[in-house]
Amino acid sequence: MQGTRLDTERIRAVRRLIDPVFLDTPLYPCEALASTLGCAVTIKLETANPVRSFKGRATEVVAGLLAEQGAQAVVCASAGNLGQALAWSGRGRGLAVTVVASRSATVAKLDRIRALGARLELVDGDHEMARERAAALARYDGIRLLEDSLDIETCEGAATIGLELVGSPPSFDTVLIALGGGALATGVGHVMKALAPEVEVICVQPLGAPAMTLSWRGRRVVTTDSARTIADGVAGRCPVPAVLDDLLLVADDAVLVREESIVAGMRMLLDHAGLVAEPSAALGVAAILEDPARFAGRHVVTIVCGGNVDPDAYHRWVGTAPVRGS
Amino acid sequence: MQGTRLDTERIRAVRRLIDPVFLDTPLYPCEALASTLGCAVTIKLETANPVRSFKGRATEVVAGLLAEQGAQAVVCASAGNLGQALAWSGRGRGLAVTVVASRSATVAKLDRIRALGARLELVDGDHEMARERAAALARYDGIRLLEDSLDIETCEGAATIGLELVGSPPSFDTVLIALGGGALATGVGHVMKALAPEVEVICVQPLGAPAMTLSWRGRRVVTTDSARTIADGVAGRCPVPAVLDDLLLVADDAVLVREESIVAGMRMLLDHAGLVAEPSAALGVAAILEDPARFAGRHVVTIVCGGNVDPDAYHRWVGTAPVRGS
Numbered sequence: 001m002q003g004t005r006l007d008t009e010r011i012r013a014v015r016r017l018i019d020p021v022f023l024d025t026p027l028y029p030c031e032a033l034a035s036t037l038g039c040a041v042t043i044k045l046e047t048a049n050p051v052r053s054f055k056g057r058a059t060e061v062v063a064g065l066l067a068e069q070g071a072q073a074v075v076c077a078s079a080g081n082l083g084q085a086l087a088w089s090g091r092g093r094g095l096a097v098t099v100v101a102s103r104s105a106t107v108a109k110l111d112r113i114r115a116l117g118a119r120l121e122l123v124d125g126d127h128e129m130a131r132e133r134a135a136a137l138a139r140y141d142g143i144r145l146l147e148d149s150l151d152i153e154t155c156e157g158a159a160t161i162g163l164e165l166v167g168s169p170p171s172f173d174t175v176l177i178a179l180g181g182g183a184l185a186t187g188v189g190h191v192m193k194a195l196a197p198e199v200e201v202i203c204v205q206p207l208g209a210p211a212m213t214l215s216w217r218g219r220r221v222v223t224t225d226s227a228r229t230i231a232d233g234v235a236g237r238c239p240v241p242a243v244l245d246d247l248l249l250v251a252d253d254a255v256l257v258r259e260e261s262i263v264a265g266m267r268m269l270l271d272h273a274g275l276v277a278e279p280s281a282a283l284g285v286a287a288i289l290e291d292p293a294r295f296a297g298r299h300v301v302t303i304v305c306g307g308n309v310d311p312d313a314y315h316r317w318v319g320t321a322p323v324r325g326s
Numbered sequence: 327m328q329g330t331r332l333d334t335e336r337i338r339a340v341r342r343l344i345d346p347v348f349l350d351t352p353l354y355p356c357e358a359l360a361s362t363l364g365c366a367v368t369i370k371l372e373t374a375n376p377v378r379s380f381k382g383r384a385t386e387v388v389a390g391l392l393a394e395q396g397a398q399a400v401v402c403a404s405a406g407n408l409g410q411a412l413a414w415s416g417r418g419r420g421l422a423v424t425v426v427a428s429r430s431a432t433v434a435k436l437d438r439i440r441a442l443g444a445r446l447e448l449v450d451g452d453h454e455m456a457r458e459r460a461a462a463l464a465r466y467d468g469i470r471l472l473e474d475s476l477d478i479e480t481c482e483g484a485a486t487i488g489l490e491l492v493g494s495p496p497s498f499d500t501v502l503i504a505l506g507g508g509a510l511a512t513g514v515g516h517v518m519k520a521l522a523p524e525v526e527v528i529c530v531q532p533l534g535a536p537a538m539t540l541s542w543r544g545r546r547v548v549t550t551d552s553a554r555t556i557a558d559g560v561a562g563r564c565p566v567p568a569v570l571d572d573l574l575l576v577a578d579d580a581v582l583v584r585e586e587s588i589v590a591g592m593r594m595l596l597d598h599a600g601l602v603a604e605p606s607a608a609l610g611v612a613a614i615l616e617d618p619a620r621f622a623g624r625h626v627v628t629i630v631c632g633g634n635v636d637p638d639a640y641h642r643w644v645g646t647a648p649v650r651g652s
Contacts, residue, residue, distance in 0.1 A: 021354050026374035028347050031441065045374050048352035052600055115357065274378055274602040274633040307600040319645050 406435025
């Protein structure tokens with residue numbers, strides 16, 4: 001493999017900075033899903049922790065390093081999960097955390113960011129506007145700007161999931177990874193290509209927010225005018241060039257899925273696996289639902305990367321008659 | 327502590343028989359629940375595994391020992407979770423598993439038992455009738471009868487949860503344990519009294535199926551004519567004397583909760599913690615809801631012991647407007 005910006009030894013080393021509550025998450029076969037989807041499905045569950053998403057792995061690394069350097073403050077833009085995780089990691093280390101989010105972000109995520117003691121600033125517009133405002137705040141206050149997917153700690157924190165996948169026995173054929181800014185995909189993808197190159201790395205993004213997938217396919221940055229999806233965690237419009245370069249090295253494919261498949265995936269994870277997944281975390285199941293022939297008889301790992309949903313919206317998505325097994 | 331039938335060193339030793347997929351389950355603070363319930367709440371999550379309940383810990387021990395002894399078959403009565411777990415553990419070791427269940431058991435659990443390759447026999451009547459039939463089958467076929475809570479492996483398997491509670495840092499005041507036949511309560515309770523005697527052990531049972539609680543309070547076996555609760559996993563009528571003796575040594579209290587509190591607990595676990603709990607697994611939250619003053623300001627661990635629900639029933643229970651935080 002040509003070199004990504006990530007380093008496997010550094011990924012192994014950053015584990016020491018991460019609170020164990022985020023590590024060694026459940027990894028288990030879900031036969032009820034398998035019989036419904038027509039392929040063996042193993043779940044990597046990143047929702048059973050204090051912030052209900054995988055982002056704690058990254059923010060623990062960032063906050064740990066900042067604390068070692070004597071920093072006192074940090075700011076990030078977030079659709080909610082990164083902000084919540086940074087608030088949690090910063091609080092434990094005495095860091096003042098500011099999170100900039102879109103006014104249209106998931107309310108449950110914003111509530112949790114405030115409850116964790118971070119300063120929350122809301123901006124009109126979407127996530128890209130929040131990124132600009134966070135950068136301005138960092139310049140003005142002279143504090144660290146944490147940029148998701150661009151900052152290598154966010155990728156290498158997420159990459160620790162990859163170490164836990166390759167370290168455990170039953171080998172698998174494919175890993176399905178939610179694709180947004182690219183931290184999770186490049187992180188896990190790097191580890192797969194370095195330590196288990198036989199595993200196919202497939203990234204999954206909503207059809208309504210396809211910027212990174214279009215960029216990967218075109219091998220150059222493609223931005224979009226809008227991002228229309230319920231999968232708020234992956235709703236970016238402006239891919240970061242350095243992250244795209246890494247993704248080009250580690251992804252075997254990038255696929256786009258429809259909103260109704262994401263909802264069906266959430267309902268299937270609830271009814272057949274007993275798991276509450278946020279829309280981004282159902283992208284893997286959505287990809288199987290849209291192309292069952294591709295996965296038939298294969299052994300697939302899907303990373304259930306977050307479970308932060310607004311209860312009202314979630315009940316609306318999953319509240320009708322349950323999905324029946326085949 | 328006077329001696330229970332359990333042995334702490336043996337509990338440590340049986341861990342080697344248990345597939346790691348059932349061990350070291352998530353243990354984490356849930357601040358969203360805490361702010362709603364008025365006490366610090368730590369979750370011990372036993373649902374993120376191939377059988378979605380804690381029973382795999384016990385059946386791994388049983389099946390492991392049977393395989394070492396060259397046994398070929400085993401039978402148990404089950405409300406569903408033990409049967410599912412025994413089917414899973416037996417399949418992996420070439421054991422022929424028969425499960426006897428009530429015709430009124432949770433359909434999703436029965437479906438999974440069949441899907442895991444066990445022979446399923448349904449009886450009219452309740453769980454006590456299934457126990458009688460399983461005993462008759464064992465005598466007739468000359469095979470091992472696994473009796474939940476009576477057989478020490480079921481208690482010591484469950485007790486490995488206790489080892490994981492005391493082994494981890496943040497100390498807590500109280501552990502809330504679902505009480506049915508008593509394997510979970512005597513198992514975890516034994517470890518608490520042996521290794522963390524300052525922790526209060528509170529067992530929680532449905533008001534509609536109170537036999538073991540009434541027995542604990544009266545210090546003698548009390549049976550009931552019926553068991554009326556949606557918490558199928560703890561709906562026994564005839565406590566086992568030896569298990570009661572152990573429970574008298576390890577439980578600090580046993581409380582009864584109403585059905586509406588169990589439903590409210592399930593909804594709260596879904597909306598505030600993103601967890602699918604079966605009714606038995608919501609008993610701890612139900613106990614806090616019924617007596618908030620008792621737990622105010624304390625640090626409580628609740629074991630979310632299972633997540634096997636019929637989708638239809640679950641949607642009915644949790645499907646209305648979400649529970650609002652206080």
